[in-house]
Amino acid sequence: MHRLISQLKESTIIPLALLMITIPVAHFGYQEFSVTVKGLFSLAPYIAFTAATTLSLVYGRLRVLMTLLVLVISYWAFSTLTGPVGLSWNKFTIETVFNAITILGPLNIALFAFWAEKGSLISDLFTKTAAIAIQVFFVWLVAENHYTGVLHFFTLIFWPSMHPDWLNIAPFSFIAFIIALLAMAIRIITQPSTTNAALLSSLVILFIVSQQLLIPGYLPVFMFLAGLLLVGAIVHETFNMAFKDDLTGLPGRRALNEQLAKLGRHYTIAMMDVDHFKKFNDTYGHDIGDQVLKMVAAKIRKVTGGGKAFRYGGEEFTILFPGRDLQHTLPHLEIVREVIAGYLMRIRDEDRPEDNDEGKNMRGRKNTRIQKTQKKDSSVVSVTISIGVAQREGMNKTPEQVIKAADEALYRAKHGGRNKVST
Structure with a gap:
């Protein structure tokens, strides 16, 4: 609504x-x-x-x-x-x-x-x-x-x-x-x-x-x-x-490239990826995968701290923090990660109400009760994201180099157990 x-x-x-x-x-x-x-x-x-x-x-x-x-x-x-x-x-x-x-x-x-x-x-x-x-x-x-x-x-x-x-x-x-x-x-x-x-x-x-x-x-x-x-x-x-990305409504790769060209001397870039997304797609199908990407995009869009979200491609997203350093961005990225990890998503099926407000009420039950339901009801799922962050400093002087550094940090978050923010 x-x-x-x-x-x-x-x-x-x-x-x-x-x-x-x-x-x-x-x-x-x-x-x-x-x-x-x-x-x-x-x-x-x-x-x-x-x-x-x-x-x-x-x-x-x-x-x-x-x-x-x-x-x-x-x-x-x-x-x-x-x-x-x-x-x-x-x-x-x-x-x-x-x-x-x-x-x-x-x-x-x-x-x-x-x-x-x-x-x-x-x-x-x-x-x-x-x-x-x-x-x-x-x-x-x-x-x-x-x-x-x-x-x-x-x-x-x-x-x-x-x-x-x-x-x-x-x-x-x-x-x-x-x-x-x-x-x-x-x-x-x-x-x-x-x-x-x-x-x-x-x-x-x-x-x-x-x-x-x-x-x-x-x-x-x-x-x-x-x-x-x-x-x-x-x-x-x-x-x-x-x-603009048609699926998520976020600005797409072309918009990201334009913003990168306008960045000043101080900025931080976060790269994020949905954990186990390919396995999720194989299990539930691409339609459900699209629902997940829309949900993740909706949460990332609300990032605080002066960040602006983009869809990088596939299940990858980017957040730019113009004029912000690494330490400033970390608490805001942690909030995004926690919100997505704590979101229990009911897969749309024949029993799911068409009305969005009613659907929100169903998702608004107490966590303990939902966790019990999740054991019996496979239609309730959750996803997590891993985040890599880097700022412009040292050898990383261009946006491309900062993105590469953020990608390397994302790789470390993935191999460190996922659902993490890594620098």
Whole structure:
């Protein structure tokens, strides 16, 4: 639960903050801009959309790409409706286009958020684009042939109490936004990520501009923000793929190498390894081994004393202590070692509760009682780690030399009985 809350904060705090900042900018600041700046703002969303589209194609982010297509169509349609061309359209066409965007737009954003990316990029892109094309053709058909029954149905108020007076969109549009928002809320809770947060933000932005379409500034400013958020989501998740370990969530080897290059003249490095991990994997299987690595990473992540944890590779982890000497780090590493050694882990099986809090309560029994259970229940296991520590001194002047010294200390801890901190 704590990790879920942390992931939600990490993925949503920036989009939420930017949305809050953009509201006063669009509502009050836009009117103060010169005509030239306002003209540039009308082009800004297309620039952001182009950048996001390029990144989506390069990195294969099809969900983002299809959301961009929905936003581009919406921005073009809304800009046309409020411009000279739109004013020359008949009332039926204007209402048809507006209602089509406010009904189909949110539903499509939610649809593409859940529509799994599979198969080749080209074939998948063709299928999803065809779905959009069919909808555009249907809207054109209604507008071209003046199918008044369709427009009347979508604007009919079935439940007046469910349609507040402050709404500037049709009842079906409001329902579509509610359905899409609930679906996206479920999506981001079950799978918190920067991309899902950006898709949810795009949905909120589409609602805002639909509501405030006639107020100058809202449309270009908020659509520009939507493009920036999608660009940021792609860049952030690409960065995480390169620098973060997918299994444990710790920074990976590339991130470690960057940090090593920035170290000053005083630092300590600890290398640690899960004891008997290969034997554990052979006994319980790789899935259980992954659970162990996640647990160890979660404990190492909480190291105190100014340390920063990394996954070195396999069952090896590294902790950097910039500006700290050996004596300072030893008590903090001992705490990490003791916490992991004292942690009794129940292997996930059919009897294990799905709720994490309930699982924690089961693990929170008194140690004496758990130890008795462990003799009868092989599903409760524990692991230990061995730690080798070295600081920059003497012949060890480079990070590579300090890591080698820490590895040699780790070797001594292993051969000295394991579950030890060695220097």
